[in-house]
Amino acid sequence: MYLFKMLQNEHLKIYRRIGTWIMIGLMILTLLVFALVSKFILNEEDSASWERQAQAEITQIEERLNSGAPLKVEQDYLEQELAVLEYRLAEDVPPLQSDSLWGFMADTTNLIGIASLFTIVIAASIVANEFSSGTIKLLLIRPVSRGKVLLSKYVTVISFGFVMLTLMIGLSFILGALFFGNSGGASAFLTYSNGQVVEQPMISYILSLFGYKSVEIIMISTLAFMISTVFRSSALAIGFSLFLMFTGPQFVQLLSSYDWVKYILFANTNLMQYINGVPMVEGMTISFSIIVLILYFILFTIVSWAVFKWRDVAV
Amino acid sequence: MTEPVAQMKNVKKQIGNKTIIHGISLDVYPGEVFGFLGPNGAGKTTMIRMIVGLMKVTEGDIYIQGHHVNKDFQKAIAQVGAIIENPEMYDFLSGYENLRHYARLSVKPISKDRIKEIVELVGLSGRIHEKVKGYSLGMRQRLGIAQALLHSPSLLILDEPTNGLDPAGIREIREYIRRIAHEENLAVFVSSHLLAEMQLMCDRIGIIQHGRLLQVEKMETLLKEKKRTVQVNVHPKKQAMEYLESLSWSINNINGILHVEIEQKEDIARLASDIVKSGYQLYQLNEKHESLENTFLELTKEEL
Structure with a gap:
């Protein structure tokens, strides 16, 4: 009951800020522009000839496989692709196309970075703002434990992330249906x-795309939340998390020949690698990644909690 | 003797190697306004932060209504309302929403009527639904007090409550603080570096310097310790002084002004009539109010 009221307060404090609504507006605008671009500027592919395209791809892959021994991972990947393409031709299942409702929704998942970005902004500011405005003093002299104050803020961040994701899914469905119909x-x-x-x-494929991406949002905003709690600076938390979000995967790719790289957070945040492709580092499995993610999550939350709980407030 | 609302027992605070508070013991009783007086940097705010649990006590104990602030924080803090330094509010919310925000965090439910009552009490009814962004410092200060009183605490802590207020605002706040302390039997703990202000507001005063409590005294006692004097400008000075001394007045000549010691109000009339009867020319006669300032400066005098 108490926690419910605290959540009410925290939600009030983010949704009454004009900045939050600007972010939501930007998100809607981006999706709208994306839909318009997909509809009117990108050329429609010739969907009638997907069989021929698939046939061409099969020949390409076979040539590649026969032309010597590529890397083990690459070989696995090519063989999977080959199997899918052959199944597609045999069972007559057309591929996903951008100018369809599902195709548009699947393409929208490329824009999830925006939802991550905005969730990072909220995560980075929800604790730091109380410090920079001095309101933390009046907030912490209430008959509530500091742990609960922090929990209510964290839950609010995650809920905001899900609001952004839900908004994206809903909007991409509506825009997709509006612009491309069900054809x-x-x-x-x-x-x-x-x-x-x-x-x-x-539908379950598309929802799972969003689902996998939400893992990334949770991890990166938990990181931003921790930085914001420890350093009490929203600028630092936003800058640092964004820097890591953009450079982290590149960094991992660059060093993917080293085995220890698989313990880096960003080698594991993208669980899609186990569905649509090959893992970043050879030998990684989805259960390995989940364990690594859970460990990072525990680390981030314990650091945030301990610092917030024990530090003297002297702003 | 009534039970103290707040008890501090040999409280120490150390940050790194630096000791900021060197063992302060103090009790604050219901119905009194206790002034915590000291120059800037003496440790007033640190002490207040420890009382409300924003800072941990290094050594010693603080109890509020018998609850230990660090060990039983939630029960202790439920009895406290406070403003720490500036009354910082969420300025993108209205005054009313700010109060609702804090009301949700109270142990006992706070009704809309109670909020309305408090808003009227601090005189913000007209503008309570406006965003705090547009409030003046005085209005923020009032909203701060409203926030602190919302849950009817038994200890009210105000850190520099008259900071940034105009003279009328200061007077209003001062009278209000005295009234709630005495009428509602609330213990009020006020910190300030403004001596004159404390003299008018407090019943009891503690003087702090370099993290040490130098003296705790009732305001009356503190003022009574000083002798009352009357400054007299009379002509011719020398003869007049000799004449008055012959009438057993005790007089100091400081820079050409005669300082005559008196004991009570009636002495002033007696002195005036003595001078007039003597035939000397009396130009000016006024009682010198002994301010706490002298006492304060004396107590906190730097050792050179």
Whole structure:
């Protein structure tokens, strides 16, 4: 009950700020522009000839496989692709296309970075702002433990992240239906798992895309939240988290030949690597990544909590 | 004797190697305004931060209504309302929303009527639904007091409460603080570096310097210790002084002004009539109010 009232307060404090609504507005605008661009500027692909395209790709992959021994990971990847393409031709399952509702929704997942960005902004400022405005003093002299104050703020950040994601899913569905209708779409998505090709309903594929991306949002905003709590500076927290978010994966890719790289947070945040491709470092599995993510999560929350709980407030 | 609302027992604060508070013991009782007086940097705000649990006590104990501030924080702090330094509010919310925000964090439920009552009490009714962004410092100070009183605390802590207020505002706040302390039997703990202000507001005063409590005294006692004097400008000075001394007045000549010691109000009339009867020309006669300032400066005099 108490926590509920605290959540009410924290939500009030983010949704009554004009900046929050500017971010939500920007998000809507970006999706709208993206839909318009997809509809009117990007050329429609010739969907009639997908069979021929698939056939061409198969020949390419076979040539690549026969032309010597590529890396083990690459070989695995090519063989998977090959299996999917052959299944596609045999069962007559057309691929996902940008000018369809599902295709548009799947393309929208490329814009999830915006949701991450805005969630980072909230995560980075929700604690730091109380310090910079001095309101932390009046907030912490209430009959509530500091741990609960921090928890209510953290839950609010995560809830904001989900609001952004839900908004994206809902809006991409509405815009997709509006601009592309329900026509010419694939009905099923093909994945390769345990040595065979499986058909997955399109809607569940798209939701799982968003689902995997939400892991990234949670991790990066928990990191931003920790930096903001420890250094009490929203600028530092935003800058540092964004820097890591953009350079982290590149850094990991660059060093992917080293084995220790797999313990870096950013080698594990993208769980999609286990669905649509090959892992960043050879030998990584989805359960390994989940364990690493959980460990990082525990580290971030314990550091935030301990610092917030024990530090003297002298602003 | 009534039980103290707040008890501080040999409280020390150390930050790094630096000791900021060197063992302060102090009790604050219901119904009194206790003034915590000291120059800037003496440790007033640090002490207040420890009382409200924003800073941890290095050594010693602080109890509020019998609850230990560090060990039983939530019970202790539920009894406290405070403003620490400036009354910082969420300025993108209205005054009313700010109060609602704090009301949600109270142990006992706070009704809308109670909020309305407090708003009227601090005189913000007309503008309570405006955003705090547009408030003057005085209005923020009032909102700060409203926030501190919302949950009817038994200890009210005000750090420099008259900071940034105009003289009328200072007077209003001062009278208000005295009234709630005496009428509602509230213990009020006020810190300030403004002597004149404390003299008018407090019942009891503690003087702090370099993290040490130098003296705790009732305001009356503190003022009574000093002798009352009357300054007299009379002509011719020398003869007049000799004449008055012959009437057993005790007189100091400081820079051409005669300082006559008196004991009570009636002495002033007696002195005036003595001078007039003597035939000397009396130009000016006024009682010199002994301010706390002298006492304060004397107590906190730097050792050179």
